[in-house]
Amino acid sequence: ETGVTQTPRHLVMGMTNKKSLKCEQHLGHNAMYWYKQSAKKPLELMFVYSLEERVENNSVPSRFSPECPNSSHLFLHLHTLQPEDSALYLCASSQETRTGELFFGEGSRLTVL
């Protein structure tokens, strides 16, 4: 298996639920990213992990909690979300020391009821 794999592809959750999105990259990269894509808005960078060190975007609410146990896996833990958090969540990876090209997964479509 190659590339960047995200699971689940679709997730529906209530505002009181706790769920997690998973991302796995098979490219040998050393940086991983979470982006949020909402309708009619630019892609929003949420988190960067480089060599497993987290770089925060302070505008992201604390109800989103990332975890990167190793350079191949990235999680986004979700709790007490709001309906406006409904979006496509995209994971990406890159070889950080190179030209900055990102490789994206297929995304996880999240709906918060």
Place this chain on the structure above:
Amino acid sequence: AQSVAQPEDQVNVAEGNPLTVKCTYSVSGNPYLFWYVQYPNRGLQFLLKYITGDNLVKGSYGFEAEFNKSQTSFHLKKPSALVSDSALYFCAVRALFRGYSTLTFGKGTMLLVSP
């Protein structure tokens, strides 16, 4: 701060005609520029990039882009559009986020190719 702008929300073109999707950039220093495509319910796929060298960059699926430093533009082009090219196209620029390399994206341009 590094940024890109895509002035058109949507571009319509007939199949077989040439297409152009516009992008302008604002960066300090030399820009690293990218184009990505997104099909419905899919992730972003890399098309091409400009780092340095020839101003005309060739990429996947017959697409190319022309880097113009004086106009700070990086327009995506294809000589003959296909219906299957209909998708959402994103221009992006390499940016540093707290010292780490990331991409900053434009808002996207929907390309619709009619038969």
